[in-house]
Amino acid sequence: MNIFQESCCSILGVLLVFFLQGSCADPDVEVHKAVGDSLELIADYPKKDLKVQWRYNQIAFAEYQNDDFQKVKSELFNNRLKMNKNNISVTVTDLTLQDSGRFSIVAESKSEQYKSKHFVLHVHDLIREVQIEDSYVWLQSKNLCMFHLRCVASGDPSPSYSWISPQTQGPQLNINLSLTESATLNCTANNTVSIKYTTKTVVCKSDNLTSGFGQEYVLIAAGVCIVAVVIFSGAVAVCCRWRKNKGQGESEDGITVYEDVNTDGAAKKRSESVVNGMTIYETVDDTKLSQILPQTLYDKISFQRHPEVSTSTSSPYQEVL
CATH class of the missing domain: 2.60.40.10 (Immunoglobulins)
Incomplete structure (x- = not known):
């Protein structure tokens, strides 16, 4: 029975603590600031024997006690914290987006626990x-x-x-x-x-x-033109390369129908000067037979009708006369 009564008292004590904490705190106040603005947190309580603590996300960063300020967590706002004894306030300057969070002011005196104040800060970028x-x-x-x-x-x-x-x-x-x-x-x-x-x-x-439906045709026409230019350029390049290779091949082989026009003056036979054989302009002297045969059509006729000139005849036509 005593155990049951003790447990009930414990539960009631816990509930009473929560109730008192709730009654000692004001509801959260929404605060909207722009980047670069300042946030001032004023502890408007009676100054006699006043002790105040400022918190950011439940971390204390400044305190006021015995009519004096002191920083608790100076690295929180990196020298952007200002304190004013006249109105017992702290100011966070040059706000950034990262400063958004929950700020609290907790105050008390030797005889009284004051209601805490809570501010939810939202830092916004300016629309430029x-x-x-x-x-x-x-x-x-x-x-x-x-x-x-x-x-x-x-x-x-x-x-x-x-x-x-x-x-x-x-x-x-x-x-x-x-x-x-x-x-x-x-x-x-x-x-x-x-x-x-x-x-x-x-x-x-x-x-x-030209947009939408008509734009499709413009794009298709442009594509066709580009393809045509590429094909034409490729054909010209192939043709030029083929002609160049052909010219180089002829100069290297040295085979043309006019190869033997400029012979040197050393009376060298054409059959000896042409490496790859005879040409259509091969001279008669190159293949002249050793026996005496007529060299032209008229020479053949005269050769058969008239003997060689002797001491008795002065010309081939002397006997006829």
Whole structure:
């Protein structure tokens, strides 16, 4: 029975501690800051016998006691911490994205435990620039341009986007325009610390017809032209190479029908000068027979009808006369 009573008292004691802790703390306060801003944490408690501790993610980094400040974890904010005795506050300067987290102020005096204060800090990048990117496709069957637009912001990686005319949310927008029709679009990017917007006008013009369906034919034609140029260039290169090789082969072999035109003056026979044999211009002297035979048609006729000139005849025609 005593054991049961002791256990019940223990449970009630634990619950009472949690209850008192909850009653001594204010709910979390959401704080949004931009990169480069400062966060001031004021301990607005009675100053008499006041002892205060500032914490970041449950780690104490500064204390106030006996009317004086002292740093506990100076490496946390790398000399970006300022302390003010007038209002008993600490200030974190030059905030970065990594400073986002939970800050707490815990205070007490010799006679009282004050309610703790908690702040959840969100550090955001500033939106620096906003642009609208657009692309289109010509729908020939419907005779209109289909535009796809995308809003892009630099700085904060995840801002909120909104469009005007038409009114819609999100970074992307699709609209259809008839030929010569135009539309002026406004995109706004914002977060809790900054806001930027931009405007762009798009027009469905006749020169847009090369997009989409017509663009396929332009690309095909360009591809055919490139292939034709490559084939022609290859053919010219092969032809030139063939002619060059042919010229080199002829000069090396030395075989032409005019090879024996320029003979040297040493009375060398043609059959001896031609390495590969006789040519169609081979001279008669090269193959002249040792016996006396007629050398021409007329010489043969005269040779058969008239003997050689003797002492009794002065010419081949003397007897006839």
